[in-house]
Amino acid sequence: MSTYDVAVIGGGIVGAAVARLLGGTSLSVALLEARDDVGDGTSKANTAILHTGFDAKPGTLESRLVARGYDLLGRYAEATGIPVERTGALLVAWTREQLDALPGLRDKAGRNGYTACEIVDAAEVYRRVPDLGPGALGGLTVPGESIICTWTTNLALATDAVNRGVRLLRGHRVTEVRTGPDATRLVTTAGEVSARWVVNAAGLGADALDALFGHDRFTVTPRRGELLVFDKLARPLAPCIVLPVPSSAGKGVLISPTIYGNVMVGPTAEDLTDRSATGTSEAGLEFLREKGATLMPRLMKEEVTATYAGLRASIGHDDYLVELAADQRYLLIGGIRSTGLTAGMAIAEHVGELLAGHLDLTPRAALPEPPRMPNLGEAFPRPYQDAAAIAADPEYGRIVCFCERVTKGEIRDALASVVPPAGLDGLRRRTRAMNGRCQGFYCGARVRDIFEGAAE
Amino acid sequence: MTERVRVAVIGGGPAGLTAAAALAPAVDGDVLVLERERETGGIPRHSDHPGYGLRDLRRFMSGPAYARTLTGSALRAGARLETEAMVTGWAGERTLEVTSPRGRRLVEADAVVLATGARERPRPARFIAGDRPDGVYTTGQLQNLVHLHHRPVGRRAVIVGAELVSWSAVLTLHEAGCRTVLMTSQYARPEAYAAFGVPGRLAFGVLVRPRTRVVAINGRGRVASVDIEHLDTGRRRRVPCDTVITTGDWIPDHELARTGGLEMDAATLGPRVDTALATSLPGVFAAGNLLHPVDTADVAALDGRHVAAAVLAHLAGGPAAAPPGGVSLTADAPLRWVAPQLVRPGGPPPSRGKLLLWTDEFRTLPRVAAVQDGRVVGRTRLPWPAAPGRVFRVPFSLVASADPAGGPVHLTLE
Numbered sequence: 001m002s003t004y005d006v007a008v009i010g011g012g013i014v015g016a017a018v019a020r021l022l023g024g025t026s027l028s029v030a031l032l033e034a035r036d037d038v039g040d041g042t043s044k045a046n047t048a049i050l051h052t053g054f055d056a057k058p059g060t061l062e063s064r065l066v067a068r069g070y071d072l073l074g075r076y077a078e079a080t081g082i083p084v085e086r087t088g089a090l091l092v093a094w095t096r097e098q099l100d101a102l103p104g105l106r107d108k109a110g111r112n113g114y115t116a117c118e119i120v121d122a123a124e125v126y127r128r129v130p131d132l133g134p135g136a137l138g139g140l141t142v143p144g145e146s147i148i149c150t151w152t153t154n155l156a157l158a159t160d161a162v163n164r165g166v167r168l169l170r171g172h173r174v175t176e177v178r179t180g181p182d183a184t185r186l187v188t189t190a191g192e193v194s195a196r197w198v199v200n201a202a203g204l205g206a207d208a209l210d211a212l213f214g215h216d217r218f219t220v221t222p223r224r225g226e227l228l229v230f231d232k233l234a235r236p237l238a239p240c241i242v243l244p245v246p247s248s249a250g251k252g253v254l255i256s257p258t259i260y261g262n263v264m265v266g267p268t269a270e271d272l273t274d275r276s277a278t279g280t281s282e283a284g285l286e287f288l289r290e291k292g293a294t295l296m297p298r299l300m301k302e303e304v305t306a307t308y309a310g311l312r313a314s315i316g317h318d319d320y321l322v323e324l325a326a327d328q329r330y331l332l333i334g335g336i337r338s339t340g341l342t343a344g345m346a347i348a349e350h351v352g353e354l355l356a357g358h359l360d361l362t363p364r365a366a367l368p369e370p371p372r373m374p375n376l377g378e379a380f381p382r383p384y385q386d387a388a389a390i391a392a393d394p395e396y397g398r399i400v401c402f403c404e405r406v407t408k409g410e411i412r413d414a415l416a417s418v419v420p421p422a423g424l425d426g427l428r429r430r431t432r433a434m435n436g437r438c439q440g441f442y443c444g445a446r447v448r449d450i451f452e453g454a455a456e
Numbered sequence: 457m458t459e460r461v462r463v464a465v466i467g468g469g470p471a472g473l474t475a476a477a478a479l480a481p482a483v484d485g486d487v488l489v490l491e492r493e494r495e496t497g498g499i500p501r502h503s504d505h506p507g508y509g510l511r512d513l514r515r516f517m518s519g520p521a522y523a524r525t526l527t528g529s530a531l532r533a534g535a536r537l538e539t540e541a542m543v544t545g546w547a548g549e550r551t552l553e554v555t556s557p558r559g560r561r562l563v564e565a566d567a568v569v570l571a572t573g574a575r576e577r578p579r580p581a582r583f584i585a586g587d588r589p590d591g592v593y594t595t596g597q598l599q600n601l602v603h604l605h606h607r608p609v610g611r612r613a614v615i616v617g618a619e620l621v622s623w624s625a626v627l628t629l630h631e632a633g634c635r636t637v638l639m640t641s642q643y644a645r646p647e648a649y650a651a652f653g654v655p656g657r658l659a660f661g662v663l664v665r666p667r668t669r670v671v672a673i674n675g676r677g678r679v680a681s682v683d684i685e686h687l688d689t690g691r692r693r694r695v696p697c698d699t700v701i702t703t704g705d706w707i708p709d710h711e712l713a714r715t716g717g718l719e720m721d722a723a724t725l726g727p728r729v730d731t732a733l734a735t736s737l738p739g740v741f742a743a744g745n746l747l748h749p750v751d752t753a754d755v756a757a758l759d760g761r762h763v764a765a766a767v768l769a770h771l772a773g774g775p776a777a778a779p780p781g782g783v784s785l786t787a788d789a790p791l792r793w794v795a796p797q798l799v800r801p802g803g804p805p806p807s808r809g810k811l812l813l814w815t816d817e818f819r820t821l822p823r824v825a826a827v828q829d830g831r832v833v834g835r836t837r838l839p840w841p842a843a844p845g846r847v848f849r850v851p852f853s854l855v856a857s858a859d860p861a862g863g864p865v866h867l868t869l870e
């Protein structure tokens with residue numbers, strides 16, 4: 001058994017970003033993921049907003065890394081083709097109390113280094129979002145808030161890592177840890193992996209893994225967030241992200257356009273004990289329907305395309321928990337609750353700084369170019385619209401998933417990609433196939449055939 | 457690239473194919489059917505059981521045979537059928553954006569017929585909570601899996617809904633070796649129960665539970681059970697199963713109708729049409745289940761035949777826009793919708809001389825009244841039941857004596 005210089009555990013956005021960064025040095029790196037695909041945990045089920053960090057708690061590590069991640073991921077998205085729409089956000093006050101809180105929020109944004117917020121009156125709120133329900137008293141603009149594709153982000157980072165030489169080990173759940181004098185042996189569901197250093201980026205599983213290293217410093221509480229996704233025909237109703245004024249109860253329910261051209265309402269916030277409870281609940285769906293009906297009554301006339309839930313890795317502590325145990329050659333990344341999509345690359349950079357005293361992190365010469373990812377964004381040209389692409393390769397004109405307009409060429413490309421999907425859900429995240437309003441009525445059977453390589 | 461045709465028909469299902477077959481011999485120039493699937497025929501292609509063709513072909517045949525017959529007729533009539541050609545949007549009043557393996561192009565037509573059909577609402581649109589395991593399908597997907605792709609399904613199914621189409625799902629499941637253990641229906645008198653309940657129970661051992669709904673689906677990986685609730689008592693029960701079929705609960709495939717800016721009917725969710733099947737845009741017509749979600753295939757097909765007259769009149773240089781005015785038809789609860797929705801002065805009677813209605817309540821011998829400005833303008837009594845989950849039809853004469861200058865005519869169940 002060869003020994004890697006570093007093993008990163010967890011193939012979510014954070015782990016993939018760390019692996020990518022370390023993969024750019026001369027170190028040998030393995031990325032271990034319990035499931036059969038990367039990006040199959042919290043990183044696949046969030047609200048997919050590229051946050052400015054305007055509402056973070058000033059002075060925290062999270063505040064700094066979200067702001068930094070916003071820039072890093074924004075630039076990386078341009079280089080790799082991860083779709084981003086700079087829609088901006090509008091925080092809307094519905095009560096006197098909320099209205100009075102706006103100046104404080106603007107000042108707090110300033111303390112987080114974000115100075116572009118402006119307070120606007122009710123007329124301006126309705127000018128920007130005409131379909132908002134009655135009763136808005138005013139708002140605060142956050143022009144930098146943007147929407148992004150979380151699936152492509154995770155895949156781009158993982159693909160980049162693999163291109164840089166990182167060994168991706170899917171289906172490797174770490175179940176036991178044996179720390180030795182020079183190397184740590186990780187017992188996994190698919191055999192042992194040995195590494196000199198270990199980075200714990202296991203998200204919801206980070207506390208359990210931390211305990212395997214003998215620590216007892218935090219407990220992850222899965223906080224479920226449920227969401228409703230409305231039909232694309234509703235998209236004009238949500239020209240920008242509509243945020244509630246945050247309260248002690250959490251960030252509250254937002255209405256946001258999605259990068260795929262839908263509109264989303266959510267998330268709820270509910271503490272659970274079961275870390276695999278990613279199902280939706282009757283109460284949650286009902287709550288969102290009621291909430292949506294007050295925020296934007298017209299939206300309720302549109303069809304719902306999907307419902308889903310994600311689990312935030314809450315740790316009862318108001319900041320990220322990133323700690324180095326040099327004696328164990330071990331680093332913990334914990335409590336990346338509700339901003340990790342944005343902050344992932346900055347967390348990786350921070351991890352690099354912490355490890356630099358112990359490992360040689362000089363970037364390798366002649367790194368491969370960042371990967372060019374297939375565009376899943378509705379606001380940017382897709383193959384079915386591209387006459388030249390179809391002329392060069394008719395498979396880009398062969399639409400298989402009608403609702404999302406996914407072509408056979410794109411499915412073929414995904415199946416042949418550097419990090420190919422392990423199942424139909426993985427294929428959805430790489431292409432959008434079957435994600436549309438019919439949910440497989442027309443294309444479900446055919447997509448399955450193509451995925452399984454059945455003759456057509 | 458832009459191609460010019462006389463008529464573009466969007467959708468090659470029973471409605472589109474029949475419209476094309478009626479138009480092609482009478483039109484000087486191309487009648488082009490654009491169909492996004494690899495074969496024309498629409499839903500009947502994968503609905504492999506008898507029950508098709510009664511009213512239009514006066515025959516009783518299986519879905520696939522019906523699809524082939526209609527395709528053959530359209531071809532023989534001289535229509536051009538282009539498959540794997542999806543209309544993705546509009547580039548002008550009657551100019552369509554089309555994607556196919558042969559390229560991306562615009563099709564500019566003198567007349568457009570929308571015949572895009574309807575589909576069943578999938579699970580998320582019905583707000584069924586719980587896990588997201590494999591094994592949850594609409595009837596459409598189920599039949600695609602079984603009849604076109606020869607895939608196995610599970611062993612024990614629960615069917616959401618007890619409409620006509622739900623029994624089509626029972627047949628398909630039976631053929632695939634999957635037993636239907638339960639059908640849930642929100643109604644006290646399940647839709648098609650009268651027709652199928654007893655034979656269904658006898659032939660397939662299916663139990664229909666009236667006034668129940670599925671509230672949650674459980675299972676990781678594969679469906680393990682569903683939770684059902686009685687709507688009146690609130691009592692809940694867990695039913696083990698590995699397959700869930702969400703049937704019925706139709707919604708028109710109205711994306712192009714909406715993105716084209718057609719006036720929409722808030723009740724059918726399809727475009728608003730007059731008795732000639734003209735929409736609010738000049739030269740744009742509609743036919744089939746896009747207009748009435750859903751009636752049987754033969755009725756959709758006969759829409760296609762009916763719409764041809766208005767298309768030909770338009771091509772012959774009839775008035776650029778339909779005459780203004782006309783009387784609106786609306787359905788009052790428990791009626792959900794009526795189609796068509798507009799009676800124009802001098803317009804023809806609707807297809808088959810019938811108005812189509814959908815009810816949310818069961819009536820054994822329904823009496824329907826037409827009321828305009830508080831005055832009853834017509835009344836009819838039907839000798840057969842009106843049941844949720846299937847269209848019922850009333851004669852157009854019911855509204856024939858409405859005042860063309862009056863207010864909307866309300867159709868009510870008495």
Ligand SMILES: Cc1cc2nc3c(=O)[nH]c(=O)nc-3n(C[C@H](O)[C@H](O)[C@H](O)COP(=O)(O)OP(=O)(O)OC[C@H]3O[C@@H](n4cnc5c(N)ncnc54)[C@H](O)[C@@H]3O)c2cc1C
Nearest residue numbers: 010012014034041042043046047049174203205225340342
């Ligand atoms: C409802 C909701 C909304 C959100 N909205 C936003 C937003 O708008 N913007 C934003 O920036 N962030 C948002 N977030 C937060 C963001 O999604 C998370 O912070 C981020 O995805 C965390 O990434 P991660 O890599 O830490 O975790 P994950 O994506 O969960 O990855 C951890 C991985 O570790 C694996 N793993 C666990 N244990 C083991 C083990 N023992 N061995 C091997 N592998 C293991 C898991 O399988 C998993 O794949 C939201 C979160 C939720 C729930």
Ligand SMILES: Cc1cc2nc3c(=O)[nH]c(=O)nc-3n(C[C@H](O)[C@H](O)[C@H](O)COP(=O)(O)OP(=O)(O)OC[C@H]3O[C@@H](n4cnc5c(N)ncnc54)[C@H](O)[C@@H]3O)c2cc1C
Nearest residue numbers: 467469470471492498499507543572573744745752753756
């Ligand atoms: C499970 C099931 C069982 C049924 N059983 C019976 C039965 O026994 N007897 C009976 O009479 N009826 C039955 N029906 C109903 C019958 O299938 C429909 O009434 C009929 O298919 C409606 O015809 P249509 O032409 O309006 O729509 P469809 O058949 O839905 O055809 C619409 C066509 O338009 C195409 N299309 C849509 N959008 C585009 C676009 N943008 N570009 C290109 N093409 C497009 C679609 O691919 C499709 O082929 C059943 C339906 C189902 C779902």
